Amino acid sequence: MAKEFVKIFDTTLRDGEQVPGCKLNTSQKLVIAKRLDKLGVDIIEAGFPVSSPGDFKSVVEISNIVENATVCGLTRAVKNDIEVAANALKTAKRPRIHTGIGTSDSHIEHKFKSSREKIIEIGSQAVKYAKTFVEDVEFYAEDAGRTDNEFLARVCEKMIESGATVLNIPDTTGYCLPYEYGEKIKYLIENVKNIHKATISCHCHNDLGLATANSIAGIINGARQIECTINGIGERAGNTSLEEVVMIMRQHPNLNLDTNINSKLLFDTSNLVSDGMGMPVQPNKAIVGANAFAHSSGIHQDGVIKNRETYEIINPLDVGVNESAIILTARSGRAALAYRAKKIGYDLSKNELDLIYPEFLKFADMKKEVLDEDIPLIIKKSL
Numbered sequence: 001m002a003k004e005f006v007k008i009f010d011t012t013l014r015d016g017e018q019v020p021g022c023k024l025n026t027s028q029k030l031v032i033a034k035r036l037d038k039l040g041v042d043i044i045e046a047g048f049p050v051s052s053p054g055d056f057k058s059v060v061e062i063s064n065i066v067e068n069a070t071v072c073g074l075t076r077a078v079k080n081d082i083e084v085a086a087n088a089l090k091t092a093k094r095p096r097i098h099t100g101i102g103t104s105d106s107h108i109e110h111k112f113k114s115s116r117e118k119i120i121e122i123g124s125q126a127v128k129y130a131k132t133f134v135e136d137v138e139f140y141a142e143d144a145g146r147t148d149n150e151f152l153a154r155v156c157e158k159m160i161e162s163g164a165t166v167l168n169i170p171d172t173t174g175y176c177l178p179y180e181y182g183e184k185i186k187y188l189i190e191n192v193k194n195i196h197k198a199t200i201s202c203h204c205h206n207d208l209g210l211a212t213a214n215s216i217a218g219i220i221n222g223a224r225q226i227e228c229t230i231n232g233i234g235e236r237a238g239n240t241s242l243e244e245v246v247m248i249m250r251q252h253p254n255l256n257l258d259t260n261i262n263s264k265l266l267f268d269t270s271n272l273v274s275d276g277m278g279m280p281v282q283p284n285k286a287i288v289g290a291n292a293f294a295h296s297s298g299i300h301q302d303g304v305i306k307n308r309e310t311y312e313i314i315n316p317l318d319v320g321v322n323e324s325a326i327i328l329t330a331r332s333g334r335a336a337l338a339y340r341a342k343k344i345g346y347d348l349s350k351n352e353l354d355l356i357y358p359e360f361l362k363f364a365d366m367k368k369e370v371l372d373e374d375i376p377l378i379i380k381k382s383l
Contacts, residue, residue: 007043
């Protein structure tokens, strides 16, 4: 059975850039946009054109250079926003306008001081207006995670009728549990008339650490687009991590889902975004963190040295990391010491290793990590 492909909608340059202190200038955005296009993302959300002259310029310039991906501009359900976005996207080979409005009772009552019927009408008019500029229109139902499913289905049905090609179902506050979010997607697929005419998209935030899990629950239940960012950056606790959802699909062939992403560029792309935004990647970050393929426990090290798959479910080469790291600490065993010593030219016999190991432990107790340059000193002192 042929795999189904899930589209990757990258919003690093829009939602990701909303992290305080991570503002990028146009030239920096162009570098990242080129890399995202090379990486194989299907849609690049280039910015929110009406928000500032700089953002407008960035969307224009990104539209000029992107060869393969759809270029998307965000708007509110406001005519002027849509007109500005359409102007910014004029040179894009594959333009998309992303418009929408809040649909939860909380947003309707407190943010808009409106009614459900009025919100549906505003959203519908925005989609219809966007459709006069571009064929590809995505509608976001902001705070869909806390929106009543029956009402959300009505919203989606009306937006498809109005011309929406993609329906974005955001868990804006990161509140949903994976089973709840999955059931929401399933409900929409089963209850929205003409749902086959639109792609359902997951846009999950990480306030409770569930963004990746929720997005995977979404695609298991029929969504076919995931909105995500490199390194999971984004407002508050961040967005769904691109590298995580891509590798989950690839490591679980039973899902029968995949993406167009060239995973061997993931580590390098992570570093490019981190350096450009001045936003370090936490060492224990899945897939691209410095410790993602590092082993310091003696039991783990022995297993990995004998066969990498004993403790690694991903081949580091598949994500652009050259090799696993065997880190020498006081928890390391003889196998790890012999392995690292051999890497720098010392092929130790068992007897030599038995003599060296106690001295290694003394040294390791004094340092957090034993480095390659420390090994000759330990050997000389022991032998």
